[in-house]
Structure formats: C-alpha cells, structure tokens
Amino acid sequence: xxxxxxxxxxxxxxxxxxxxxxxxxxxxxxxxxxxxxxxxxxxxxxxxxxxxxxxxxxxxxxxxxxxxxxxxxxxxxxxxxxxxxxxxxxxxxxxxxxxxxxxxxxxxxxxxxxxxxxxxxxxxxxxxxxxxxxxxxxxxxxxxxxxxxxxxxxxxxxxxxxxxxxxxxxxxxxxxxxxxxxxxxxxxxxxxxxxxxxxxxxxxxxxxxxxxxxxxxxxxxxxxxxxxxxxxxxxxxxxxxxxxxxxxxxxxxxxxxxxxxxxxxxxxxxxxxxxxxxxxxxxxxxxxxxxxxxxxxxxxxxxxxxxxxxxxxxxxxxxxxxxxxxxxxxxxxxxxxxxxxxxxxxxx
Amino acid sequence: xxxxxxxxxxxxxxxxxxxxxxxxxxxxxxxxxxxxxxxxxxxxxxxxxxxxxxxxxxxxxxxxxxxxxxxxxxxxxxxxxxxxxxxxxxxxxxxxxxxxxxxxxxxxxxxxxxxxxxxxxxxxxxxxxxxxxxxxxxxxxxxxxxxxxxxxxxxxxxxxxxxxxxxxxxxxxxxxxxxxxxxxxxxxxxxxxxxxxxxxxxxxxxxxxxxxxxxxxxxxxxxxxxxxxxxxxxxxxxxxxxxxxxxxxxxxxxxxxxxxxxxxxxxxxxxxxxxxxxxxxxxxxxxxxxxxxxxxxxxxxxxxxxxxxxxxxxxxxxxxxxxxxxxxxxxxxxxxxxxxxxxxxxxx
DNA sequence: TTGTATGCGTTATCAA
DNA sequence: TTGATAACGCATACAA
Numbered sequence: 001x002x003x004x005x006x007x008x009x010x011x012x013x014x015x016x017x018x019x020x021x022x023x024x025x026x027x028x029x030x031x032x033x034x035x036x037x038x039x040x041x042x043x044x045x046x047x048x049x050x051x052x053x054x055x056x057x058x059x060x061x062x063x064x065x066x067x068x069x070x071x072x073x074x075x076x077x078x079x080x081x082x083x084x085x086x087x088x089x090x091x092x093x094x095x096x097x098x099x100x101x102x103x104x105x106x107x108x109x110x111x112x113x114x115x116x117x118x119x120x121x122x123x124x125x126x127x128x129x130x131x132x133x134x135x136x137x138x139x140x141x142x143x144x145x146x147x148x149x150x151x152x153x154x155x156x157x158x159x160x161x162x163x164x165x166x167x168x169x170x171x172x173x174x175x176x177x178x179x180x181x182x183x184x185x186x187x188x189x190x191x192x193x194x195x196x197x198x199x200x201x202x203x204x205x206x207x208x209x210x211x212x213x214x215x216x217x218x219x220x221x222x223x224x225x226x227x228x229x230x231x232x233x234x235x236x237x238x239x240x241x242x243x244x245x246x247x248x249x250x251x252x253x254x255x256x257x258x259x260x261x262x263x264x265x266x267x268x269x270x271x272x273x274x275x276x277x278x279x280x281x282x283x284x285x286x287x288x289x290x291x292x293x294x295x296x297x298x299x300x301x302x303x304x305x306x307x308x309x310x311x312x313x314x315x316x317x318x319x320x321x322x323x324x325x326x327x328x329x330x331x332x333x334x335x336x337x338x339x340x341x342x343x344x345x346x347x348x
Numbered sequence: 349x350x351x352x353x354x355x356x357x358x359x360x361x362x363x364x365x366x367x368x369x370x371x372x373x374x375x376x377x378x379x380x381x382x383x384x385x386x387x388x389x390x391x392x393x394x395x396x397x398x399x400x401x402x403x404x405x406x407x408x409x410x411x412x413x414x415x416x417x418x419x420x421x422x423x424x425x426x427x428x429x430x431x432x433x434x435x436x437x438x439x440x441x442x443x444x445x446x447x448x449x450x451x452x453x454x455x456x457x458x459x460x461x462x463x464x465x466x467x468x469x470x471x472x473x474x475x476x477x478x479x480x481x482x483x484x485x486x487x488x489x490x491x492x493x494x495x496x497x498x499x500x501x502x503x504x505x506x507x508x509x510x511x512x513x514x515x516x517x518x519x520x521x522x523x524x525x526x527x528x529x530x531x532x533x534x535x536x537x538x539x540x541x542x543x544x545x546x547x548x549x550x551x552x553x554x555x556x557x558x559x560x561x562x563x564x565x566x567x568x569x570x571x572x573x574x575x576x577x578x579x580x581x582x583x584x585x586x587x588x589x590x591x592x593x594x595x596x597x598x599x600x601x602x603x604x605x606x607x608x609x610x611x612x613x614x615x616x617x618x619x620x621x622x623x624x625x626x627x628x629x630x631x632x633x634x635x636x637x638x639x640x641x642x643x644x645x646x647x648x649x650x651x652x653x654x655x656x657x658x659x660x661x662x663x664x665x666x667x668x669x670x671x672x673x674x675x676x677x678x679x680x681x682x683x684x685x686x687x688x689x690x691x692x693x694x695x696x
Numbered sequence: 697t698t699g700t701a702t703g704c705g706t707t708a709t710c711a712a
Numbered sequence: 713t714t715g716a717t718a719a720c721g722c723a724t725a726c727a728a
Contacts, residue, residue: 106477419720
C-alpha cells in the first residue's frame with residue numbers, strides 16, 4: 001500500500017558513498033579524506049572544510065569492514081551471554097557496555113541457546129567477526145572455548161564464573177556471600193534451613209553456591225535440610241513451583257534461602273498462596289542479583305551481589321589487555337548484606 | 349603469577365592463518381579453498397579432503413571483515429535497545445535473536461544511554477559496522493534516524509513503537525489492552541481509578557497509553573482521578589515512590605492501574621508497607637510486559653502484552669525485507685487478559 | 697600539507 | 713573442477 005521510504009537524499013540508483021566519492025567531490029585524494037576524518041589537525045583549514053562539506057552532502061558513512069581489514073582491528077568486543085532474558089545479566093551487560101563505550105569500543109552480544117557446546121559456534125561467529133576481545137558471562141565454558149581464544153590470541157575475561165587458572169576473571173567472594181546469609185539467620189535463632197538454587201548438575205556456579213552455603217551452615221552448627229532442598233532453573237515460575245514442592249513435604253525448617261531474586265519472588269508468591277506467613281512462620285533470605293529483592297513482599301533479607309560492579313571491572317580488565325597490560329588477574333569484589341526486613345526469629 | 353594460556357596450537361609468533369596460508373599448505377589456490385568452505389559440492393573429493401585437513405591444522409578462522417567487504421553484506425542485524433536492563437526488552441531481544449539466528453543472522457546490540465539524540469550516533473556506529481538491517485526497540489526515534497536509514501537503504505523495523513507511516517512496525521493494539529483492563533475493573537464495580545505510568549513528556553508511547561486508557565475509561569463512564577495520577581520512569585523504586593505519593597493524597601479511588609510489572613511491584617510494596625490491603629481496600633491491575641506480574645504478591649489482574657511475539661514477528665519482518673519482500677507492514681498483535689486474582693469488588 | 701600506491705583477506709568472474 | 717585475477721573500501725608508508 002504505502003510507498004517505500006525513499007527520501008531523495010542519496011543518489012537515486014546507486015550504492016552508498018565511498019571515500020573515493022568524497023575525494024572526487026571535494027577535489028582531493030582519498031588519502032586526504034581519510035586523514036581529514038581521522039586526524040583533522042594534520043589538514044589545512046580550507047581543505048578540511050571542503051572535505052567535510054562533501055562528506056555532509058554525500059551522507060558518507062565509513063565502511064567498517066574495509067577499515068577493519070586495513071587496520072586489523074574492529075574496536076568491537078564480543079560478549080557471550082547465556083540466559084539473556086533472566087536474572088542479573090542485563091545489568092552486568094549494561095555496565096560492561098558503558099565501560100567499553102567510554103573507550104570507544106562497541107559491544108557485540110551473543111546469546112547462545114542452551115544446546116550443549118553451542119558456545120563454541122557462538123564464539124566462532126564472534127571471532128569471524130573479528131572482535132578484539134571477548135567477555136564470557138558466568139557460563140560454564142567448555143575447555144575448547146579457552147583453546148579457541150588462545151589459538152586466536154584474543155584477550156578475554158570471565159565474569160561471575162569459576163576462575164580458571166591464569167585467566168582474567170571478575171567475580172565476588174561466593175563464600176563470603178553465603179556466610180553473610182547464614183550468619184544473619186543464625187543470629188536470629190534459625191537452626192534448620194532450606195535452599196532453592198540452580199541445578200548443580202548443569203552449573204559449576206550452582207555447585208559452588210551450594211557447597212559454600214553448606215560450609216557456612218556447618219561452620220555455624222546449623223542444618224541444611226535435605227527435604228527442603230530444591231534445584232531448578234532460574235525464574236519466577238520455577239521458584240514458585242520449587243517452593244510448593246518443598247512446602248508439600250512440610251519440612252521442619254524455619255528459613256529458606258533463595259539463589260536469586262526471581263526464585264525468591266516465586267517462592268514468596270507460593271508461600272503467600274499457601275497461607276504460610278512470612279516471616280512469622282518462615283523466614284526467606286536471598287542472594288540479590290537484580291536490585292529488586294528489596295521490593296518484594298514481604299521485604300526480605302538479602303545479600304546484594306555486586307553485579308554492576310562486575311560489569312565495570314570486567315570492562316576495565318578487557319581494556320587493560322587491549323592496551324597490552326595483560327597480566328591475568330582474578331578479582332573478587334566484596335558483597336554486602338541488605339537487611340530491610342524483620343527476618344523472623346524462630347517461631348515459638 | 350600464572351603463565352598466560354598459550355597452547356601450542358598456533359605458530360608461535362605469527363598472526364592467524366589466512367586463506368592463502370591454507371591454500372599454500374593444501375597445495376591449491378585460494379579460490380579453491382574459498383569454494384571448499386562455501387560450496388563443498390563443487391569440489392572434488394580428494395581436493396576437499398586436503399583442504400579441510402589444512403584448515404584443521406592451521407585452525408583457520410575466516411576473516412569476516414574481508415568477507416563483508418567482498419560480499420557487501422555482513423549477515424548481521426543491529427538492534428537499538430533503550431533502557432536495556434529493565435522491563436520487557438530482554439525478552440523481546442531474545443525472541444528477535446532466536447528468529448534471526450535461525451536464518452543465519454547475528455544480532456548486534458547497542459544500548460544508548462538516555463542522552464537526547466544519542467540514538468543517531470548509535471545508529472551511525474551500527475551502519476559503519478555494516479549491519480544489513482536494524483531493529484528499533486520501542487524508542488522515540490528522532491526523525492533523523494529514519495532519514496539516516498533511508499539514506500543508507502537499510503531495512504528496518506520498529507518494535508512496540510508508534511507506527512510511522514509506511515514503516516515496518518510490529519506492536520499490539522494498545523487501545524484493546526487499555527479496554528481490557530478498564531472493562532475488567534468496571535465489571536467489578538470500580539468507578540474511580542488511578543494510574544501510574546511513564547512520562548508523557550518523554551515518550552509517545554506513554555502518551556498513547558494514557559490517552560487510550562482515558563478513552564476506555566470514558567467509554568465505560570468511569571473516572572480517571574487527577575489526584576491519583578503519576579508519571580515516572582519505569583522501575584521498582586519508581587513505582588514504590590509513585591504509589592506513596594498518590595497514597596498520601598488519599599484520593600477517592602478503588603483501583604490503580606500500573607503501566608508495567610516493575611511499577612506494579614513497587615506499588616504493591618508501597619501499599620503493603622502503608623498497611624493498605626490489596627485488593628480489599630484497593631485493587632491493582634497492570635500491563636504485564638514481563639511475565640512476572642502474575643507472581644507478584646498479591647496476585648494482580650494484568651493484561652499480558654505479547655512481548656516475545658513482537659520479537660519474533662519483528663525478526664520475520666526483517667528477514668522478509670532482506671529477502672526483498674519489503675512491502676511495509678504495520679502489524680498489531682492481540683493482547684489477552686490474565687486474571688489470576690480476586691480483583692476486589694468495590695469495598696463497602 | 698597533500699598525493700600515490702600498496703596491502704588487508706575474501707569472493708567472484710573468467711579462462712583454462 | 714581448478715587457477716589466476718580483479719574488485720571491495722580504507723589506512724598508511726612513502727614521495728612530492
């Protein structure tokens with residue numbers, strides 16, 4: 001029905017303008033145009049003006065592929081982001097993007113679906129696109145990924161992921177986070193607690209989280225109750241279902257720890273629906289990876305994970321490598337306890 | 349401390365292998381190698397094997413920049429995503445990514461910060477990178493953006509954004525969504541209602557949302573109360589604050605409509621903290637853009653917006669254009685009412 | 697300060 | 713089926 005949008009700006013039947021076109025129109029050489037755009041200070045005022053005018057009139061946009069081919073770099077950083085839509089990754093990515101953008105780099109995102117070892121084909125796509133560096137977001141990366149990166153001499157950093165030996169890695173102290181939650185609960189008199197977290201079979205991070213929690217619990221002489229343990233994907237629905245499953249078993253617990261905001265939200269909804277009052281009959285604590293745990297009803301005690309900070313620091317690590325300062329660093333950021341609630345003392 | 353990961357795969361002090369290297373090792377021409385990789389069926393078996401072997405041994409990865417330069421396309425689609433971290437965009441992006449990936453395209457994401465007209469520089473970066481098409485996610489795009497796209501003959505689609513005349517656009521029927529909420533509330537006897545939504549000064553979408561809601565409200569003979577109206581950014585904190593502000597005025601309303609999940613979550617937290625029972629004293633309804641409104645406490649009535657579907661359809665529109673079938677289409681997806689709660693009847 | 701010419705790694709055209 | 717070779721658009725070393 002409607003005509004295609006053809007504003008009359010570009011020459012009616014041609015492809016977009018090139019350096020040569022600009023040079024021609026301005027009556028100079030391509031080299032001069034190139035320099036005018038990249039280092040204007042090396043060009044005389046009158047020439048510069050003529051060139052800029054031609055650029056303007058032609059609506060010239062440089063061809064990045066040609067530039068990349070010539071310069072052997074793309075000013076692009078690739079990021080591999082599993083489970084893009086959920087949890088804390090968006091915030092991490094945004095922080096990363098901002099940090100890199102400040103240095104002139106653009107972020108190229110890829111979200112692999114969970115097919116096993118699909119990461120390598122994603123990584124391959126990134127490498128073919130000539131990314132100058134790669135950020136690995138909290139994924140379980142097959143060893144082959146690191147091999148490919150090494151083979152291509154591509155700088156990279158892992159974010160919120162198990163630190164590999166000698167690899168740039170930015171995360172936080174997982175044990176400290178677990179201890180923070182456990183100490184808080186113990187201080188309020190809780191002895192027997194449950195846990196809803198990620199699948200330990202699928203994720204090294206989930207394994208560490210559970211392990212650290214167990215350690216912290218043992219250290220304080222508490223009990224992690226087997227019948228109040230659930231492993232699931234991350235999400236509202238999943239937290240809801242997991243909490244229902246646990247509640248059916250009527251375990252003898254007074255507190256539940258949730259691995260993420262989404263799980264906590266789902267769990268709280270399930271408890272509410274089941275008429276189990278929080279925190280009077282059951283306290284809920286969580287690892288807050290999304291800055292919204294604080295707004296859940298009822299307010300929960302949560303450990304704020306430094307998500308945004310991870311993104312920033314990872315960006316800086318990447319930039320350091322791109323500048324040639326690439327001593328591998330594993331950096332652990334501090335965690336803090338956000339206590340907005342009257343986490344219940346043990347009920348009678 | 350640790351040695352850098354240098355597996356012995358690549359030649360110790362060289363840059364990565366090129367077609368020529370592979371050709372040399374396999375004893376064929378570069379043309380043959382190129383064809384072997386792109387159309388193996390046109391190559392004799394023995395040659396093919398020799399080439400593949402060389403590829404393997406050198407760990408050859410094609411140079412995308414060179415390919416793009418030669419082929420004049422990148423198999424890349426750019427997306428401009430405002431307010432990356434919040435609300436419904438991640439789900440939309442993921443759906444878009446999946447749809448495009450199935451057709452061999454990669455998505456290149458850019459998240460402009462809210463600086464005005466920053467979009468044009470973002471778009472410029474995308475165009476320089478040679479994206480074959482662009483997806484505009486629900487942003488207010490300055491007219492200049494469309495001009496740039498037209499000048500570059502770059503296919504594009506707007507998602508969940510005001511339809512521009514003659515432009516590919518995928519959204520949903522905003523008025524129908526508003527009417528769904530209003531009818532539901534009216535059917536439960538509510539007469540006077542409030543609204544927490546986006547800033548109408550900043551966003552055409554917010555303006556339409558408010559306008560449609562007003563229309564639907566008028567049509568049912570209800571009243572949208574001025575003193576129960578709040579405009580704000582989207583987010584938990586913002587919804588929390590807005591609800592508090594409204595509550596202080598003690599408006600004579602029995603229901604509040606929230607523009608998004610995040611706002612609704614914040615509003616519910618505020619009501620809870622203020623001791624205002626939902627839905628006994630105040631009903632809350634929302635536009636559910638994130639599939640989690642249903643899990644909020646207490647459950648709310650919400651209109652599910654077809655976020656994922658927008659992403660899918662937008663991807664398909666883009667692909668259609670890339671294949672040359674580019675009759676502009678404005679597509680409106682249906683909306684549905686999710687009623688999980690006992691949206692309160694009017695209290696006494 | 698400006699112009700010339702070469703290389704970047706592919707794809708594609710045209711012969712062989 | 714394969715090989716040589718010309719684009720592709722830009723940056724840059726070298727000349728002027």
